Amino acid sequence: MAQAIQLARKGWFTTRTNPRVGCVLVKDGQIIGQGWHEKPGYAHAEINALNVAGDNARGATAYVTLEPCAHHGKTGPCAEALVEAGVVKVVAAMLDPNPLVSGKGMQILQNAGIKVEHGLMSSEAQQLNPGFIKRMTTGLPRVVAKIGMSLDGRTAMANGESQWITGADARRDVQRLRAESGAVITGSGTVVIDNPSMNVREPAYITNPHFTQPIRVIIDSQNIVEPDAKIFSNEGHCWLVSGHLSVKDYPDNVEQKKVELMPSKDKMSHHKINLKALLMMLAEAGIDDVLIEAGSGLVGSFIEQELVDELVVYIAPKLMGSAARPMALLPLETMQQNLELKLGDIRQIGNDLRLNYYFKKA
């Protein structure tokens, strides 16, 4: 199973909107076939492994990181393929997280007289697909907010200046975060002020023929983003999100998305996009993992509405001062209201520090 998990990882940057899955076929103590899923529309891991094993699969045991599928999608159901190939036992690390189909693949196998087991290395298997699992169980994608800040928790000077807080190594690491996400969300303020590309440029990712750019999602509730913004000029799809469709003539890769507005608590401020509705739209489009790269206002709104799963914080070794902009605009009054986090990974990246924190769900 450890080998199957290693195989699944080979699809880390390319399987979306499908899960990462690996499969190893074993007979008489020998590996006789193995495979992983590469990309939607391509064969599933089990089929790739069966193709390697050929007739030899008869009598083999299949180790697979996720329950074999039972449905006819772009490819036939893997459970039936395993039956036809004559495997005698299937060990799945975890059942399908989708409550509508969970257990159905195992049922097909069992009905055909195949021995089935599940749960072996299930925690490792879950870590292959945290976004997919969250989407299947909640209807929302996994949301990671990336923050580049100074030690004193500032993400831009009061005048908006923010290039560059972190070093080149940290910015390269952000390329990885983008590459493993199905969508990158930013705000119109960032687009207008910084005019970023927000695409994946690292050769390690884009030279993979199976790689596709994440959807760039721009929240533009006031329709201020112009068609010549750099973010539209690169390969890949963009969503321009507002409560009102704009009449501006955007490039072909830009899709305008109308999302409902939320009544504003503060009468002075304009109405805001319903962020949860937006995330549900992304989940419906098959997006498992969303990365937020935005200013403190938008990041604060996502956090305040409890929509963020993880913070990836790059801390630069500098002080930007107390007049600079906060990590997240988040008005809290008492310590009782403080938001609790759990520290995950700690890593030094160049001169910066990368910290992963998870939100504790109430």
Place this chain on the structure above:
Amino acid sequence: MAQAIQLARKGWFTTRTNPRVGCVLVKDGQIIGQGWHEKPGYAHAEINALNVAGDNARGATAYVTLEPCAHHGKTGPCAEALVEAGVVKVVAAMLDPNPLVSGKGMQILQNAGIKVEHGLMSSEAQQLNPGFIKRMTTGLPRVVAKIGMSLDGRTAMANGESQWITGADARRDVQRLRAESGAVITGSGTVVIDNPSMNVREPAYITNPHFTQPIRVIIDSQNIVEPDAKIFSNEGHCWLVSGHLSVKDYPDNVEQKKVELMPSKDKMSHHKINLKALLMMLAEAGIDDVLIEAGSGLVGSFIEQELVDELVVYIAPKLMGSAARPMALLPLETMQQNLELKLGDIRQIGNDLRLNYYFKKA
């Protein structure tokens, strides 16, 4: 020499206002005597080592972490004692950092026909006494600012609430910072609002008979601290620092110190204590290491005036929000003005993270 440095460390919490020093005497490849300095007024490391070796010291080589002293202080000059004992070679890790006496001890030894060397493991030896070295070379103590904050860089809620941001383990670690400091500086605001003790309470330190409490220094430019404040109620000396002596009747362990005021740039705010003058007074009193435990205003002033050498930052896994008080009140306008730091040690302490940062001197 490595052994001598280990010995010197045994005096880590007790030698102030003297440096930490260790000495090992070697003859015919055998250690025949070793010692370290424990406390002012007690024998120096060399004398302790010579006492162990006795007559056997004749013909030995002395390894000592700091140049033997040449002056008659509370104890006789160690250089002469080494001559009298008949050692034939002295290896010092570093020369005395005090420019007025540096090299004089070695000169006495050399004049007596003893072979001398210095520089072996000098970097490790310097780390034994960073505060002593700074005081001897600049007339100012080494200043460490301790910060307990949330991930978003906040040290108190807007209403002043700040207990407790960090966990019990981090607070215990702060006891160590206090125990290795000659003085702990705080502000009248902290004393009035939090009413802290600011003393060392950990048994590991206070049960050592040579341990003395650091001086608690309260900056009270507006004379608002009352005589019944808890900070005065514990064992140990306190300095109450202001531009004007108060007529209040403070306990006997409280010494009022008048320090010059600085003209305030901002006409709205009251005059402020000249912090550099205060640090010079502490250095004159023999204080090598100063710990600042104060609110964002005072911490910001020390940083702004470039008086801080090191930040020890405890980051609690929580968000306190953007209305909360900053890590340090520090008005900067452009990224050009950002203060550059260098990351030192990273350690997880309970659920918190401890980061050591050093200021890059311009």
